Amino acid sequence: MTTTETIIEVRGLGKSFGSLVAVDDVSFTIRRGEILGIAGPNGAGKTTLFNLITRNPFGPDRGEVVFDGHRIDRLKPHRIMRLGLARTFQKETSFAKLTVEQNIRLGGVYGAGLRGAALQAAIEATLEMLELAPLRNELAGSLPVFQTKHLMIASAMVARPRLLLLDEPASGLNSIEQADLQRLILRLRDSGTSILLIEHILPLLFGVSERVMVMDFGKKLTEGPPSEIARDPQVIEAYLGGKAMENLHAT
Numbered sequence: 071m072t073t074t075e076t077i078i079e080v081r082g083l084g085k086s087f088g089s090l091v092a093v094d095d096v097s098f099t100i101r102r103g104e105i106l107g108i109a110g111p112n113g114a115g116k117t118t119l120f121n122l123i124t125r126n127p128f129g130p131d132r133g134e135v136v137f138d139g140h141r142i143d144r145l146k147p148h149r150i151m152r153l154g155l156a157r158t159f160q161k162e163t164s165f166a167k168l169t170v171e172q173n174i175r176l177g178g179v180y181g182a183g184l185r186g187a188a189l190q191a192a193i194e195a196t197l198e199m200l201e202l203a204p205l206r207n208e209l210a211g212s213l214p215v216f217q218t219k220h221l222m223i224a225s226a227m228v229a230r231p232r233l234l235l236l237d238e239p240a241s242g243l244n245s246i247e248q249a250d251l252q253r254l255i256l257r258l259r260d261s262g263t264s265i266l267l268i269e270h271i272l273p274l275l276f277g278v279s280e281r282v283m284v285m286d287f288g289k290k291l292t293e294g295p296p297s298e299i300a301r302d303p304q305v306i307e308a309y310l311g312g313k314a315m316e317n318l319h320a321t
């Protein structure tokens with residue numbers, strides 16, 4: 071059931087690639103102002119789930135998504151974005167030959183249809199929030215990985231999304247940068263954006279999420295508060311069984 075307390079409800083979402091069921095009957099809801107974490111070994115279907123919700127670059131074979139009262143599972147990706155749902159990508163992406171500010175501007179124009187004074191005000195607020203103001207005239211391609219990740223988040227946040235999907239934002243960051251990112255994610259949430267966060271760095275994931283959902287082999291294994299998830303035998307098996315052990319230590 072969708073209520074005004076619910077920002078998104080996903081019901082029975084599924085996607086197959088040939089005989090591989092990459093996302094298998096996944097359902098969950100996120101409350102307004104909540105951070106829902108997603109954990110799971112490589113290949114569990116986490117990124118595919120983001121693709122299906124945003125239809126960027128492809129939508130689901132099965133299931134429904136209700137975002138802020140709208141059925142979005144058959145809408146075009148840009149329509150979904152305009153309703154206030156933004157994502158970042160696992161591999162940092164930016165327009166390398168444009169400046170930081172120009173990259174953020176594109177996010178405001180295409181993500182939210184902003185222009186003129188409203189666009190500039192959103193850009194300024196985003197540069198401040200993501201601590202990119204001193205770098206506004208730098209070429210995106212010249213930034214270190216930490217700032218590149220901030221820029222990707224800025225390009226999504228400039229549209230003032232009500233829900234932000236973050237795909238492994240901490241990968242490749244050192245522990246000081248991870249702690250910074252943890253604070254940033256909480257700031258984004260406090261600014262009024264609900265967050266769905268995929269993250270391999272479990273201390274970060276457990277540190278920011280109200281609830282964590284664990285996926286394995288395309289399925290939702292379980293969901294609960296971080297303290298319960300960390301002790302769940304199924305979760306320990308998914309992570310500690312076989313090759314999944316590597317994921318705990320991946321940086």
Ligand SMILES: Nc1ncnc2c1ncn2[C@@H]1O[C@H](COP(=O)(O)OP(=O)(O)O)[C@@H](O)[C@H]1O
Binds near residue numbers: 118119
């Ligand atoms: N476009 C695609 N075509 C074929 N198989 C895909 C495609 N995208 C993902 N997969 C497969 O779906 C499964 C889930 O992948 P993914 O969602 O990227 O996992 P995760 O993000 O949890 O590591 C993997 O087996 C992957 O190889």
Ligand SMILES: [Mg+2]
Binds near residue numbers: 116117118160
């Ligand atoms: Mg992934």
